[in-house]
Amino acid sequence: MPTMAPQQYMNKINEWVDAELDTIQIRLIIAELSINEIVNISQFDPEVRGGEVGDIYFSIAFRTHKPLLIGYIDNSQSSYQGGLIDYGNRYFGDDTYSDGDKIKIVITATVYEEDSQNSTGLGYAYEGETYTVYSQWGEWVQIYYGVAGGWVHRGFITKA
Known part of the structure; x- marks a missing residue:
């Protein structure tokens, strides 16, 4: 596997952070803690320190990924042809x-x-x-x- 420079890694992580919600999921594996979860990045703070040429330090926070549940309307059993339903003045x-x-x-x-x-x-x-x-x-x-x-x-x- 080719290695990348620290700046390239930072750019890749920023790409994941900026991606549309729910389009990028990351598998976080920390063997010593028995963590193996699908996550999204909730915060990423890179830092360049003086005297550390080419090195980049960062803090990163994850949140457990929950897929969006999107419902649908099954029109196969209905004569309704779409559009808005007028409920009148009922609230x-x-x-x-x-x-x-x-x-x-x-x-x-x-x-x-x-x-x-x-x-x-x-x-x-x-x-x-x-x-x-x-x-x-x-x-x-x-x-x-x-x-x-x-x-x-x-x-x-x-x-x-």
Whole structure:
């Protein structure tokens, strides 16, 4: 394997840092610590020190890579031909919810593992389905979903 100059290594790392989100994943292996993870670079700070000709020192921080989960609409079972849906003056999400309340999904929504869109998507709650509420935390409602539970943003639900 050909070796590169320190500046070339720095340029390559900067290329990875500047890449479009989720287009570059790096496998970080640290054998002594039993680390073998797919990561993205979250911070890279190179430094050139006086008296160290040609050497480049740097600090680098990684974050565990989480793939983006992008849903899709299956139009094969629908007569809907695309475009925006007019919900009129209806606004969803003003209600508060308690354990045991029944909710109805008004717009197909991703069900998340935690109360954040940054968490893992577990699947979808489809328009028209009803669920039982477990709890509410801010804008998020925890529902009985699958074998455990999941979180749905309250902008996608209404009381059943």
